[in-house]
Amino acid sequence: MKNVIVTGASRGIGYGLIQLLAQSDCNVLAISRDQSRIKELNIETVKGMALDITLEEGFNSVVSFIEEAWEGKVDVLINNAGFLINKPFQELTKDDFMKVYDVNVFGVAQMIQTVLPFMSSDGHVVTISSMGGIQGSFKFAGLAAYSSSKGAVITLSELLAEEYKEKGPSFNVLALGAVQTEMLEEAFPGYKAPITANEMASYIKTFALEGAKFYNGKVLQVSSSTP
Template identity: 65%
Template sequence: MLKGWQTVTHTKLSGMSKKIIVTGTSRGIGLQLAQQLVQEGHQVLALSRNEDSVKALNSDLISSFSFDITQSADLKKVEAFVEENWSEVDILIHNAGALVNKPFSDLSAADFQTVYDVNVFGVASLTQTVLPFMNAGAHVVTVSSMGGIQGSMKFPGLAAYSSSKGAVITLSELLAEEYKEQQIAFNVLALGAVQTEMLEEAFPGYKAPVSAKGMATYIADFALTGNKFYNGKVLQVSASTP
């Protein structure tokens, strides 16, 4: 057994219980997602660089360890965990994200690299890690942004962030086609503004119309049921345009 994650005492679960991986669970939507999914009786592997918030939930259904999506060694931790504890994964939710708010003229190559390492390359690498454990009926959900569809119409300064969110939309569409014979679904939720810590840090004082908890409820339901109706699709989850 690898060290570094919480020991899970598996309770007797209903046949509807799913094995779900969620990234970016230290705060905001990801933390709310983890909490809601375990309250519904699902087993969750919660992945973030800081696992303190997840541990504070004190649930036997949550497993966690410190995880950096850009590090190959941490991807191997995920592989080892699934092999030793679950053997399969039903749902993968890509929620982790990196954001740099700068005018395009001020963005450096390092800024772009930082954002793309998490939002694009990390998503691709974790998907490659988890796919061998997914069977027919599995669902990969990627949290993107309306900025990935419309550009930063509402929030200037997000050239790196929004372009990366556009890239994962195309990636998911391609994977849906590539894995349709295996009946593994890939869908994207392009979110509008949500009141999270990341939004507050990037745009202090802006008040979004949707709470992290409210959006987490929507994403959880979609992750559990959306693959029955959608594959290779991008759903715009926003009450306003832009």
């Protein structure tokens, strides 16, 4: 059984993902600030952890869990947690940018730093980005903070793939197009995406478990539309 960590696991893609991983005989650490829906699943191989990835002190709990429950071994890390602010650029404050970057960039970096010592050469770090972070792609107005943060983690992953290419693990990014999630509905009420959260979760599950055999340092655009 593979040991898989998923952040942003309480809703949307992450919530579907932890269930699909459990069905694929994986042990799952489901990280989210809100654990209520995860507990309701009552799946033996899914362990929930209440953690705010913007707070540095909470990561000690991740280390303790890996060492005690998984004997110090992590096969896959999926950085799925995300935060979005939809606001005209002129109205964005430094605090707005920091809230977005704390989750989408700094939290991702901290999680990777925490988990890396427990991953082997065939491990896989998958970071969920957005088509909004891809150069030349269609951009939603109002997402200056969000889309720029998603561009940042693309570059981060490419750099880490180079830095760890001799000893692993593999680092890859999935840049998603519009997916019908709670976050999308909150940011763009009434907008209908062509892909459901569970459909995307199914794709991410397969890529996370098998993609390290074929890719490293790559950004895959996962979008049936523009964006």
